[in-house]
Amino acid sequence: MIEKYLMDMLVCPRCKGALTQENEKLLCGTCPSSYEIDDGIPVLLPEATYRDIGEILPAWNEQWSKTKEPDPSHLESEPDIISAYEHVKKYHSMYPSDNFLEAGCGSGRLLYLMGKSGVKVIGMDLSVGALKLTRAWLKKAGIKEAYFLCADMRYMPVKESSIGMIYGGGSIEHFEETQLGINELRRVLRPGGVLTLTYPVISLATLTYRQLFGNIPELPVLKQFYKFMHVNILKKRFMRFGLEKSFLIPTMENYFKKAGFDKKSIKSAYFETYLDMTFFKSESVKNFMRKLAKNPLFWPMVFTNGVK
Numbered sequence: 001m002i003e004k005y006l007m008d009m010l011v012c013p014r015c016k017g018a019l020t021q022e023n024e025k026l027l028c029g030t031c032p033s034s035y036e037i038d039d040g041i042p043v044l045l046p047e048a049t050y051r052d053i054g055e056i057l058p059a060w061n062e063q064w065s066k067t068k069e070p071d072p073s074h075l076e077s078e079p080d081i082i083s084a085y086e087h088v089k090k091y092h093s094m095y096p097s098d099n100f101l102e103a104g105c106g107s108g109r110l111l112y113l114m115g116k117s118g119v120k121v122i123g124m125d126l127s128v129g130a131l132k133l134t135r136a137w138l139k140k141a142g143i144k145e146a147y148f149l150c151a152d153m154r155y156m157p158v159k160e161s162s163i164g165m166i167y168g169g170g171s172i173e174h175f176e177e178t179q180l181g182i183n184e185l186r187r188v189l190r191p192g193g194v195l196t197l198t199y200p201v202i203s204l205a206t207l208t209y210r211q212l213f214g215n216i217p218e219l220p221v222l223k224q225f226y227k228f229m230h231v232n233i234l235k236k237r238f239m240r241f242g243l244e245k246s247f248l249i250p251t252m253e254n255y256f257k258k259a260g261f262d263k264k265s266i267k268s269a270y271f272e273t274y275l276d277m278t279f280f281k282s283e284s285v286k287n288f289m290r291k292l293a294k295n296p297l298f299w300p301m302v303f304t305n306g307v308k
Contacts (some may be wrong), residue, residue, distance in 0.1 A: 014033050038150070062129075085110055124153070182255045197252070213239075219248070
């Protein structure tokens with residue numbers, strides 16, 4: 001059974017119609033769509049999701065099936081998740097709400113830290129494997145008000161004005177329809193709610209090092225060149241988890257404006273994140289490269305915020 005708190009905010013991702021729960025399925029009362037419930041987790045993925053990215057879903061589920069549960073006692077010393085938590089905590093204090101949704105929650109480390117602070121947390125991911133992993137260890141860690149949803153941010157199965165804050169850490173870049181995704185994220189926000197997205201910014205790092213991950217810059221000509229190289233020449237060898245794009249800040253801010261966010265509220269800056277530099281073996285070289293990356297020419301990640 002799906003928890004009442006979550007069930008009350010769910011809608012059909014295809015037509016936004018009301019859903020009813022029957023056994024292990026969710027049925028739409030408006031269109032003929034039906035959706036599976038996998039061990040209590042609603043899998044609200046429309047046909048478009050399977051058509052567009054169905055080929056990489058097994059890779060994601062396999063990855064998460066091999067991932068160990070995080071150790072809560074170590075989280076406060078893991079610099080990558082602490083940078084995300086400090087960022088989210090800052091804006092949650094500015095725009096307080098009783099619930100928080102992470103779009104692309106992965107193993108749920110940020111959900112743990114937010115849940116520990118007393119906020120209702122909703123973990124959303126395309127991978128059921130990631131959600132099962134997260135649910136299991138959050139339950140052991142004593143996070144009681146945590147809810148889980150398998151969904152595509154382009155087709156949010158959530159009622160309008162249901163969520164107080166949404167964070168997407170490195171998730172908006174994984175599909176072509178960026179505008180559609182941001183439109184949907186804004187739709188489900190409550191008035192006064194904040195959306196914060198982090199994403200790869202076009203820099204020397206994304207045009208070089210990030211090619212090991214198949215990154216494609218969202219710029220005319222460069223986009224066509226890099227996409228042709230990765231898809232036609234390299235046969236998606238480096239696109240292990242599908243499409244990954246990088247953006248200029250003005251491009252992303254324009255997406256926010258078109259979605260209807262308050263123009264005065266749209267703000268972007270470099271995202272203070274930890275770079276593990278696994279490509280290099282020497283710790284001294286890693287430290288040098290981390291310092292070098294502080295230069296805007298090389299820094300790989302930024303954030304954009306908007307308030308509904």
